[in-house]
Structure formats: structure tokens, C-alpha cells
Amino acid sequence: MSAVLAMRLPVEQDLAAFVQLLQRLQLPHRVTEEAGEQLLWVTDEAVAEQVRSLYQRYPQGAELPAVPVAAGRPGFWQTLRAAPLTLVLLAATLLVALLSWGGENLAVVHWLNFMDFRVQGQYLLFVPLSDSLAAGQWWRLWSPALLHFGVLHLAMNSLWIWELGRRIEWRQGGLVLLMLVLSYSLVSNIGQYVWSGPSLFGGLSGVLYGLLGHCWIYQKLAPNPFYHLPPGVVGMMLIWLLVCMTGIFELVQLAAIANAAHVAGLLAGCGTGLLGGALARSRQ
Incomplete structure (x- = not known):
């Protein structure tokens, strides 16, 4: 060679x-x-x-x-030890899922939702975000990413976070992964809030689309074995995003999808992938 x-x-x-x-x-x-x-x-x-x-x-x-x-x-345990931050993120998500009982325990959910609320009969009365932030509840800008509504929602997001998060942790380190997760959760939560207004939403979907976009664009600019995804993965995820955006799931009353969070996370991930990939390529 x-x-x-x-x-x-x-x-x-x-x-x-x-x-x-x-x-x-x-x-x-x-x-x-x-x-x-x-x-x-x-x-x-x-x-x-x-x-x-x-x-x-x-x-x-x-x-x-x-x-x-x-x-x-x-081996399984060796793989876990190689991606400690990804594992911590999934453990925190699972803990929140148990405490909130899959989003059904509103007494817990209201502390983690983007906007605080109180229950009045069959309605949720939301507290203005500015009031919550003035009270020092800044965690609300990030905490909705840990909320999941149902086992399937939790399982699908967790699997993708594990697959993508550990790749970034191996390639760029735990600190970079932490910064990316915090950035994507903030951008996706704000994006969903701006699009839908006061509402109940949550999940790691915006973060996982951010991680996907990061790996995708980074790999285009600076190919490496860590970010090489199986053929068709990116295309499948983009098609799934488009299907969700049609509103079909809301139409059949199967689920309410936070599409704005997905799009915002994906765009943020493509941006960081462009920056990181360009820097890696310049070093080459």
C-alpha cells in the first residue's frame, strides 16, 4: 500500500x-x-x-x-465502558421515563416540560415561559428532551441515540458529544415551541436527528470509520421525517409528532457536521 x-x-x-x-x-x-x-x-x-x-x-x-x-x-460490557456519556444520557432518559410513568404522571411532567402548566379538569393551563425563566427554571430549555410518552417512543429514540451517540463519543470525545447534545436539545425545543406555541412535547428525537446530521455531513467532508453508517440509513431517516411531516399520525390519532423539533435538530446537526468536518478536512 x-x-x-x-x-x-x-x-x-x-x-x-x-x-x-x-x-x-x-x-x-x-x-x-x-x-x-x-x-x-x-x-x-x-x-x-x-x-x-x-x-x-x-x-x-x-x-x-x-x-x-x-x-x-x-463484548457488551466493553462497549458500554467505551461510551460512558452516551450511557449516562440513556440512563437519565430511562429514569425520567420511570418517574413520569411514560408521560402519564403529570405531577412529574410539569417540572420538565418546556412550559410549566397546571391541570384544570381536562385542560392544561400553561404558565408563560418568561415567568418560569424569571423564577430560575432554566432547565426547561433542555429538559423536554428527557421526556418520552410511551414505551415505543422511548425505545426507538434510545436505540438511535445509542447507535449515533457512541460513534461521536469514540471519534470526537465525550465533551464534544455533551456540547452537541445540549445544543441540539436547546435548538429543537425552541424550534418546537416557536412552531406550535404552548404545548406538551418531549423526546430525544430532535437530538438524534441532530446527531444524524452531524455524522452525515462530517462523513461527507472528512470520511472516517466511526461515522460510516450502513447504506440507506440517512435516506430512511429523512423519508421517515417527511412521512411524519404529512400529519398522517395526527390524522389517524396515533400520535402527535414534534416535527419542528426534528427539523431544527437536523439543521443544527448538519451545521455542526459542516463545521467539524471542514476543520478535520483542513487538518488533513
Whole structure:
């Protein structure tokens, strides 16, 4: 293969675990020795940048599952340990789902909804957002992302957050993932509020569409194995978004979809993916 030097390391540095990590991620490479140094070669500068980024975070290959390549995929517990922030986000979502009993316990829901409310008969009387913010309830700008209404709503969002969140955590680190999640939840919640006005809404859908857009555009600009999604995933998710926007689910009274949150999250994710991908590409 064509050779681009990714790293120079002392000959006494044990690279066995890190090389195993590169093999598991299917990053083409080879290691040679020269003048008391180990030289790690890769196919091109894009892969070299990925390898250097990996080595900064996982020099011993310990943060990602240390299993033989023949095993095919990492073990369950090792995978969990490799994505702690994603796991914390899902645990918090599950806890809120249990406390709110799938959105049915309004005594809990009213503390997490974008706008506070009180129940009067069969109606919800909403408190102006400005009053809540003046009272110091700033968490409302983000907390609706943790609310889910029903098991299916929770399960679908959790699966996608796990799939996309851990990819970003592995590639760009937990701090970047945290900033992205907070940004997408804020943008999607505000977008839904501006579009629909006072209402009851929640869920991680806006965040997951943000993560999807981030991986999608980032991968277009700076291809890497972490953000490579199976063929058709992006297209399927965009088609699903369009179907939801037709209002068919509201028409058959199956569910009320926060479409504005989805669109706002997707646009925000495409924006961060454009920025992050452009910066990564410039470094290449």
C-alpha cells in the first residue's frame, strides 16, 4: 500500500494493544522499526489524522474493547465502558421515563416540560415561559428532551441515540458529544415551541436527528470509520421525517409528532457536521 507516516514512537513502546485496536476498526496500517524508533504507516493523510487522534485518547487500546479481531464484534460490557456519556444520557432518559410513568404522571411532567402548566379538569393551563425563566427554571430549555410518552417512543429514540451517540463519543470525545447534545436539545425545543406555541412535547428525537446530521455531513467532508453508517440509513431517516411531516399520525390519532423539533435538530446537526468536518478536512 502507499505509505504515509502517521506516528514515530520509541522502540520500547508496546503497540500491541493499539495495533489490535486499529485492526478492529479496519484501519489499514503497518509498523516498521528504524533507528531505534517504531514508525506507524498508513495509506493516506486522512487515516493518519484518525490514527493520531485515536492514539491521543487510547494509547493502550484499553478504552475500546480489547478482543481478538476474530471475535467479530466487541463484548457488551466493553462497549458500554467505551461510551460512558452516551450511557449516562440513556440512563437519565430511562429514569425520567420511570418517574413520569411514560408521560402519564403529570405531577412529574410539569417540572420538565418546556412550559410549566397546571391541570384544570381536562385542560392544561400553561404558565408563560418568561415567568418560569424569571423564577430560575432554566432547565426547561433542555429538559423536554428527557421526556418520552410511551414505551415505543422511548425505545426507538434510545436505540438511535445509542447507535449515533457512541460513534461521536469514540471519534470526537465525550465533551464534544455533551456540547452537541445540549445544543441540539436547546435548538429543537425552541424550534418546537416557536412552531406550535404552548404545548406538551418531549423526546430525544430532535437530538438524534441532530446527531444524524452531524455524522452525515462530517462523513461527507472528512470520511472516517466511526461515522460510516450502513447504506440507506440517512435516506430512511429523512423519508421517515417527511412521512411524519404529512400529519398522517395526527390524522389517524396515533400520535402527535414534534416535527419542528426534528427539523431544527437536523439543521443544527448538519451545521455542526459542516463545521467539524471542514476543520478535520483542513487538518488533513
